[in-house]
Amino acid sequence: xxxxxxxxxxxxxxxxxxxxxxxxxxxxxxxxxxxxxxxxxxxxxxxxxxxxxxxxxxxxxxxxxxxxxxxxxxxxxxxxxxxxxxxxxxxxxxxxxxxxxxxxxxxxxxxxxxxx
Amino acid sequence: xxxxxxxxxxxxxxxxxxxxxxxxxxxxxxxxxxxxxxxxxxxxxxxxxxxxxxxxxxxxxxxxxxxxxxxxxxxxxxxxxxxxxxxxxxxxxxxxxxxxxxxxxxxxxxxxxx
Numbered sequence: 001x002x003x004x005x006x007x008x009x010x011x012x013x014x015x016x017x018x019x020x021x022x023x024x025x026x027x028x029x030x031x032x033x034x035x036x037x038x039x040x041x042x043x044x045x046x047x048x049x050x051x052x053x054x055x056x057x058x059x060x061x062x063x064x065x066x067x068x069x070x071x072x073x074x075x076x077x078x079x080x081x082x083x084x085x086x087x088x089x090x091x092x093x094x095x096x097x098x099x100x101x102x103x104x105x106x107x108x109x110x111x112x113x114x115x116x
Numbered sequence: 117x118x119x120x121x122x123x124x125x126x127x128x129x130x131x132x133x134x135x136x137x138x139x140x141x142x143x144x145x146x147x148x149x150x151x152x153x154x155x156x157x158x159x160x161x162x163x164x165x166x167x168x169x170x171x172x173x174x175x176x177x178x179x180x181x182x183x184x185x186x187x188x189x190x191x192x193x194x195x196x197x198x199x200x201x202x203x204x205x206x207x208x209x210x211x212x213x214x215x216x217x218x219x220x221x222x223x224x225x226x227x228x229x230x
Contacts, residue, residue: 042223043221046218049218103149108156
């Protein structure tokens with residue numbers, strides 16, 4: 001079965017620190033990859049997505065992620081975090097096995113706390 | 117607001133009672149999904165509709181759970197004879213029929229079973 005692993009459940013950073021959140025998936029075929037963010041009290045929102053082409057994708061609010069096919073990874077990065085980045089971050093994957101209808105499989109999430 | 121809306125936002129019930137949640141997707145979206153999220157976990161897929169047709173149900177969805185989307189617009193998720201293990205956030209999402217894969221989520225309905 002397909003699965004998504006997020007390495008860190010909790011991350012605490014100071015403002016201006018660099019961020020990297022790990023995400024690995026288990027599926028050998030074609031994948032679509034996503035990072036969603038959930039700010040406190042809000043709904044899940046798409047941060048960025050990868051379908052094909054340039055493996056380095058840029059999303060909103062200065063986030064980017066790199067797809068490394070050989071490592072089955074899609075790590076999220078931001079060079080300098082802000083207090084407003086405090087949120088929970090979810091990596092998700094949809095695959096050709098999903099039947100082509102965008103069923104997303106999510107990781108367990110990483111809770112990021114940024115201190116001023 | 118033209119996003120996905122869910123009602124109620126919070127439901128507290130006693131074990132054994134039935135509960136129903138409603139989801140109104142973004143109006144032009146023909147795909148609708150239900151997910152369940154428990155503390156410390158990511159959303160888990162429950163079921164999916166393409167218009168009014170329910171095309172897949174997860175094994176997580178026991179016989180006590182039923183979902184409908186009668187006219188291809190709003191959807192309901194009913195849980196019969198609730199159990200404490202049903203306590204979770206129930207998320208609804210919608211999307212267009214396309215390859216982009218972006219799901220738009222509602223704020224969820226939190227169920228607490230006492």
